[in-house]
Amino acid sequence: MANRQFNRGVRTGGRSARVRAAILAATFDELLQGGYAGLSVEAVATRAGVNKTTVYRRWPTLDDLLVDALTEWSLEALPVPDTGSIEADLVTLGRELADVLNEGVGRQIVAIVLTAGLKSARLSEATRRYFDHQALRALPTVNQAIGRGELPATCDANALLTAFRAPLFYRMVTTGDPIDEALITHAVRVALNAARAGLLSK
Amino acid sequence: MANRQFNRGVRTGGRSARVRAAILAATFDELLQGGYAGLSVEAVATRAGVNKTTVYRRWPTLDDLLVDALTEWSLEALPVPDTGSIEADLVTLGRELADVLNEGVGRQIVAIVLTAGLKSARLSEATRRYFDHQALRALPTVNQAIGRGELPATCDANALLTAFRAPLFYRMVTTGDPIDEALITHAVRVALNAARAGLLSK
Structure with a gap:
């Protein structure tokens, strides 16, 4: 060893x-x-x-084990789409996220964050790293959209990601109804609208 | 008895x-x-x-007991503000919600919804009733704002409530950082912007 x-x-x-x-x-x-x-x-x-x-x-x-399992999973979890359009990119990301959240994976992980995470600093830290990592991976997607003139130059990748992912997580933790195409496209439209109004700028 | x-x-x-x-x-x-x-x-x-x-x-x-405890709590949980401005009303609602979510209450309840709710139809039903009830209570607040010309007549109370609450829940279930005044006012601005763009209409 x-x-x-x-x-x-x-x-x-x-x-x-x-x-x-x-x-x-x-x-x-x-x-x-x-x-x-x-x-x-x-x-x-x-x-x-x-x-x-x-x-x-x-x-x-057990927490050491869980931290590593969550980290391993989170690094592989979501792809970085590049369709040539920020709207289609975000819809693709939304579908991938919906797959995770509609299955039990997302639910169990969020439940851990909410309960065990209260007691374990390392688990909280692993979760935070996961979301930091997600924001980093979204950076090229957002930068390309800025380059194409689809988003204002000041648009903050993390703020955009948060705005469009929040309604998906919200549905999971409230009614628990499936996250469907209608919700995903709506969340993307609201987030892009906010970005273009300058509400998601650095 | x-x-x-x-x-x-x-x-x-x-x-x-x-x-x-x-x-x-x-x-x-x-x-x-x-x-x-x-x-x-x-x-x-x-x-x-x-x-x-x-x-x-x-x-x-135990589930019977939990369903009644959650129902009792949810019916008393949040007030209906009427400040004369939809922005201030929503900020007031956001602060009340933040108090619940920043404490352990919100975390534990959401964790139950995510895990136990998967197995108990009655618990899922109690949660759904809670959110239906929240939307009903927000109706007068939204209707008064429509009457004052602050929101389009087609604005959907539930969609507005969802748009502004989602980022608060998102922070709780992701980084777990405290839901602060900056997040609340930002969520309200993004939601009102979406409503005024006609994105939260019936």
């Missing part, structure tokens, strides 16, 4: 990387099935087909 | 109403302290100073 520091983040490769990936995937599956309240190192180890001590060696606590 | 059906919803009155109020308040306090995962009829009864059987007689299951 001497080289485990170097394997972090490597997706293919030696046995160590495969074991890590299997354990993180098992953590995610357990989370989806039973939520945070039902998560245990025992169940994760069984599902991943490894010994409990293999889990504990890398992740001394 | 013959008249207990008639006491439902009565806030003051006989011993039966007082016991009911004490049990619902205890349910809420337990929920805030330990979340849904830690909720038990035993703990609620102890906190309310009643026998477990007193709880079970009215609420056969």
Whole structure:
């Protein structure tokens, strides 16, 4: 295990990387099935087909494991569209996000942020990194739109992303109705309208 | 207990109403302290100073109890402001909502909706009723603004409420940073801008 520091983040490769990936995937599956309240190192180890001590060696606590599973998931979660139109780009992003939120994944993760995140600074930090990362990935999309003259030069990528994603999350946490095409296109129109009115500028 | 059906919803009155109020308040306090995962009829009864059987007689299951506690809370939760300006009305509503969401109450309730709500149709229904009720209460505020010429006549109260509340909930479920005055006034401006552009019409 001497080289485990170097394997972090490597997706293919030696046995160590495969074991890590299997354990993180098992953590995610357990989370989806039973939520945070039902998560245990025992169940994760069984599902991943490894010994409990293999889990504990890398992740001394359940929160350590969860932070890594969430980080791994968040880095792979959403693509960066480039359709040539900011409206179509945002609709594409919205559809991808809707897939995550309409399934149990988004619900369970948000529930963790709301409850466990209150008690664990590291979990809160992992969530914050996820959203910072999302904003960074949206930067080229927004910059290209500015370049095409679709958005004011002062438009803030994070503010635009927040404005258009908020109604999608809102539906998930309120009525829980599916996030559909009508909601996505509406959220995009409202966000672009705000951006063009200069309300989402730096 | 013959008249207990008639006491439902009565806030003051006989011993039966007082016991009911004490049990619902205890349910809420337990929920805030330990979340849904830690909720038990035993703990609620102890906190309310009643026998477990007193709880079970009215609420056969924990979900029954939770549905009533959430309903009671939601009916009293938010005021209907009437400042004479839709912008100030919405900012007032936003501050009240921020108080709820910045404390643990909002977090725990949303977490329940996201996890337990998946399994309990009655809990989902109670949440939906809460949001329907919120939209109904906002109707006079929006109608008065339409009457004053501050909003287009076609403006939809529910759409306006959703547009302005979504960024507040979004912050709670993402970074978890406090919902502050800057966010509230910004959300109100974006929502009013959308309404005036005809994007929140029926």
